[in-house]
Amino acid sequence: MSSPAVPLDLAALATKRPRPKGTSLPAVFIAPAIVAVFLVSIYPIFDAAVLSLFQTRYAEKLRFVGAANYVALWNDASIWASAGKSLIYTGASLALVLPLSLGLAMLLNSAIPLRSTARTIIVLPWVVSQTVVALLWAWLLNADFGPIAYAAQSLTGSRPALLASPVGAMAALIVVNVWASYPQATLLLLAAIQTVPGELHEAAHIDGASAWKRFRFVTLPLIKPTLQVVLIQLTLLYFNMVTLVFTLTGGGPLAATDTLALRVLKISFEDWNLGRGAALGLVITAINFAMSALYVRALRQPAQVA
Amino acid sequence: MIALTLLACLFAAGPVIWGLLTSFKTPTQVVSYPPQLWPSPTTVENFAGVWRESNFPVFFRNSVVVTLASVVLCLALAVHAAYGLARFTFRGKTLLMLGILATSMIPGIAILVPLYNLSVQVKLYNTLTGMVLVYTAWNIPLVVWLLKGFFEKVPLELEEAARMDGCGRYKCFYLIVLPLARPGMLAAAIMAMMAVWNDFLIGFTLAVSEQKRLLPFGLYTYISNVGVDWGQLMAATVLALLPVLFAFLIMQKWLVQGLMAGAVKA
Numbered sequence: 001m002s003s004p005a006v007p008l009d010l011a012a013l014a015t016k017r018p019r020p021k022g023t024s025l026p027a028v029f030i031a032p033a034i035v036a037v038f039l040v041s042i043y044p045i046f047d048a049a050v051l052s053l054f055q056t057r058y059a060e061k062l063r064f065v066g067a068a069n070y071v072a073l074w075n076d077a078s079i080w081a082s083a084g085k086s087l088i089y090t091g092a093s094l095a096l097v098l099p100l101s102l103g104l105a106m107l108l109n110s111a112i113p114l115r116s117t118a119r120t121i122i123v124l125p126w127v128v129s130q131t132v133v134a135l136l137w138a139w140l141l142n143a144d145f146g147p148i149a150y151a152a153q154s155l156t157g158s159r160p161a162l163l164a165s166p167v168g169a170m171a172a173l174i175v176v177n178v179w180a181s182y183p184q185a186t187l188l189l190l191a192a193i194q195t196v197p198g199e200l201h202e203a204a205h206i207d208g209a210s211a212w213k214r215f216r217f218v219t220l221p222l223i224k225p226t227l228q229v230v231l232i233q234l235t236l237l238y239f240n241m242v243t244l245v246f247t248l249t250g251g252g253p254l255a256a257t258d259t260l261a262l263r264v265l266k267i268s269f270e271d272w273n274l275g276r277g278a279a280l281g282l283v284i285t286a287i288n289f290a291m292s293a294l295y296v297r298a299l300r301q302p303a304q305v306a
Numbered sequence: 307m308i309a310l311t312l313l314a315c316l317f318a319a320g321p322v323i324w325g326l327l328t329s330f331k332t333p334t335q336v337v338s339y340p341p342q343l344w345p346s347p348t349t350v351e352n353f354a355g356v357w358r359e360s361n362f363p364v365f366f367r368n369s370v371v372v373t374l375a376s377v378v379l380c381l382a383l384a385v386h387a388a389y390g391l392a393r394f395t396f397r398g399k400t401l402l403m404l405g406i407l408a409t410s411m412i413p414g415i416a417i418l419v420p421l422y423n424l425s426v427q428v429k430l431y432n433t434l435t436g437m438v439l440v441y442t443a444w445n446i447p448l449v450v451w452l453l454k455g456f457f458e459k460v461p462l463e464l465e466e467a468a469r470m471d472g473c474g475r476y477k478c479f480y481l482i483v484l485p486l487a488r489p490g491m492l493a494a495a496i497m498a499m500m501a502v503w504n505d506f507l508i509g510f511t512l513a514v515s516e517q518k519r520l521l522p523f524g525l526y527t528y529i530s531n532v533g534v535d536w537g538q539l540m541a542a543t544v545l546a547l548l549p550v551l552f553a554f555l556i557m558q559k560w561l562v563q564g565l566m567a568g569a570v571k572a
Binding site: 026028030032033037043044045047107112116120121122124125128131132135137138139140142144147150183187239240242243247261269277281282288289292 | 307308310311314315317318319320321322324325328336337338339340341383384386387389390391393394396402405406409411412413414415416417418419420421422423424426427439440442443444446447450475476479500503504505506507510511522525526529536539540543546547550551553554555558559562
């Protein structure tokens, strides 16, 4: 076996490059992984489609009912209410997380002391599982013993029982969601900001542009593609999120935080209506694809020259 | 600027620190009002209680087994697939790549019901094996994507040179290319490990008995039981957080760079 340091006649190699004819290596190497992915990710979708056409009892298909599950979902007012909750959850979270992530990305791009340590700490929520996020915040927001309740009481004189009120629970859920998801957005935006050439900033600075103008007309347009990717990723993440909602509020109180994705879990594994749960799951998948397509189309507009 | 940075760090670490401090407090101090910042006296009875008086060790052990097994299996399959996809072109390759990408666009919630259904049919419901198989396949797209980029950067000339020396295709892969991929494999392993360790839904769907429960589901059921011992619960979450935190601190430079590099590609 020759060592990699042996000088190679690259030109000779280029012309005489032996292209393997009919080697089975790619198939042998790739097939097992593909089969695994197919079994666990692709086949289940078809299975869900079939299941959704049946009336089920636990894992048993009772009788074929065609589109009855879908019709039932359409006619169910609570499903539409849940869709509304999902919209509020997703929209409000996006509205909060995007400025926060952008701001933190700009902060981490500037000359602050111990910058990489700060970055490590700021990114911390990323490694925390949704379950642990919910439990940590449930304790932090505890109305009887929590520091936030105490701070609120010192300031306003009354202790808010956030998680016990419908509006409070949704608000808390949104804030917790923002806490859990801003790190990935921040890192992606930071990477994009760092690719903006320094000369552009300098030129604008020399022209007398303020920091805000520099951000608005130099940075923002150049990071727009990444911003769009982040927007799509987060929208899908929030729309599909189950664990955090399930663990922190369980959809309550009084269905205040009963999002559509959470309904799939409840219909399937609390009501044990697998057929209908599968149907709703497919509906959510379709919405996912539709949202992605819409985003891609809407954001493909030519960038406006400021 | 510095003030903003400190505020951001406090926001990021606050909930974790509060949980950590609580886990060392005595039961009386945990429920004291106004809440006190520092535990005095500090006690480890919460951790002892979690470990000895609950099923936490079972959940922890299950998660360790399932995580290790699925990550090893996933790496084994993905490393081969990534190499094949990086080095070879063949008919239908683009379609295949798009297909793999498409699977990551399917929301997890949509496949829970059929996964439950399938696992019952093949008698893998409520088994650690079933969970290992699902997690293995579930992580393949991510690991293949990570490793494919890695393999594409390995110079073709290295393999060509070895081949000219008479090294067969398979031997060439295992003896030359694979050892070079070790750092990439380590990083991919950590990403996969974090994904499995932190996951709730698949464990929730595929396991029903306490003996087969994974850690996140186990933590969740902690609250559903008689009352909430917040001191113990916080101790449990700290213990659950330690492995990922540890892995993150070791790999944080690479992980952050990797995430950011992905952004540039996007």
